[in-house]
Amino acid sequence: DADVTQTPRNRITKTGKRIMLECSQTKGHDRMYWYRQDPGLGLRLIYYSFDVKDINKGEISDGYSVSRQAQAKFSLSLESAIPNQTALYFCATSDHRRSSGRYNEQFFGPGTRLTVL
Amino acid sequence: RKEVEQDPGPFNVPEGATVAFNCTYSNSASQSFFWYRQDCRKEPKLLMSVYSSGNEDGRFTAQLNRASQYISLLIRDSKLSDSATYLCVVNSFGNSYGYNKLIFGAGTRLAVHP
Numbered sequence: 001d002a003d004v005t006q007t008p009r010n011r012i013t014k015t016g017k018r019i020m021l022e023c024s025q026t027k028g029h030d031r032m033y034w035y036r037q038d039p040g041l042g043l044r045l046i047y048y049s050f051d052v053k054d055i056n057k058g059e060i061s062d063g064y065s066v067s068r069q070a071q072a073k074f075s076l077s078l079e080s081a082i083p084n085q086t087a088l089y090f091c092a093t094s095d096h097r098r099s100s101g102r103y104n105e106q107f108f109g110p111g112t113r114l115t116v117l
Numbered sequence: 118r119k120e121v122e123q124d125p126g127p128f129n130v131p132e133g134a135t136v137a138f139n140c141t142y143s144n145s146a147s148q149s150f151f152w153y154r155q156d157c158r159k160e161p162k163l164l165m166s167v168y169s170s171g172n173e174d175g176r177f178t179a180q181l182n183r184a185s186q187y188i189s190l191l192i193r194d195s196k197l198s199d200s201a202t203y204l205c206v207v208n209s210f211g212n213s214y215g216y217n218k219l220i221f222g223a224g225t226r227l228a229v230h231p
Contacts, residue, residue: 035221042121042204042221043161090160105151106219108160 003027004109006091012115019078021112023091031094032074033106034058034066036087043090049074050096081116088113118143121222123205129228134195138225140188140205149208150181152190155224156201164190164203195229202226 004025013019023032030051035043035058045058047066055066063085067075078085092106123140130136142150150167165172167179167188178191188205205222 040125040223042119042223044221045218088158105163108162110160111158113158 004091004093004107006089006109006112008112009110010113012117013081014117015082017081019081019114021076021078021089021091021114023074023076023109025072025091025093025107025109027093027095027107028071029093029095029107030071031096032068033092033094034064034074034076035090035092036060036085037090037111038087046076046089078114078116081114083116086114086116119222120144120209120220121205121207123222123225125223125225127226127228129230130195132195132197132229132231134229135191135193136195136227137192138190138203138205138227140190140222140225142186142188142205142207142220144207144209144220145183145186147186147207147209150179150188151206151208151219152177152179152188153204153206153221154201155204161204161221192227195227197229197231200227200229 007022033048034046037043044060046064049055049068052068065077089112091109094106121142152164153161154164155161165174167181171180176193180189202224204224207220209218209220
């Protein structure tokens with residue numbers, strides 16, 4: 001199932017480098033999200049976007065920025081990577097027509113494993 | 118205190134066993150509840166929603182206790198393929214944007230052995 005794709009899948013970089021993680025989807029969903037996952041912690045929301053003109057900070061947006069280039073594309077940037085940004089990053093999508101009440105399913109990409117040395 | 122708390126496990130059980138996971142949440146205004154499954158190094162996927170009356174999907178049963186702010190997942194007749202991490206997820210309503218944010222627990226790891 002390649003409805004939500006992320007590139008790269010793995011990346012090792014050095015402190016201070018600028019990194020961009022890309023997410024594309026073919027599900028036709030309007031809402032897109034970026035999360036990070038660390039061992040022992042739940043997924044934490046970095047940024048979310050309801051449509052191309054809408055960008056919102058999540059709970060841990062410091063040190064990150066995003067760009068919604070099109071409905072199907074949502075990129076996450078680390079302007080100056082630091083070691084504590086080493087984590088597994090997931091992009092997710094949802095359909096606003098099914099984003100209330102019980103229908104809040106989010107569909108995740110395969111993840112990008114980022115290591116900052 | 119974490120908004121969603123789960124026992125991290127691991128739960129090591131033999132095939133055929135029945136196993137139950139619990140989860141507690143802190144926001145009494147939460148309206149929707151889910152269990153996601155995450156295989157090792159893979160993305161989370163929705164396993165099932167949790168309804169107030171409790172619901173069943175094959176070998177899986179989910180229950181909700183709003184008074185105690187507690188959610189459970191019961192797996193009967195465990196299979197090797199059930200080995201994964203199970204994430205308790207709560208829909209947190211009510212920010213100024215009207216966005217229904219999903220809050221993820223850290224997950225409970227299940228290992229089913231022959």
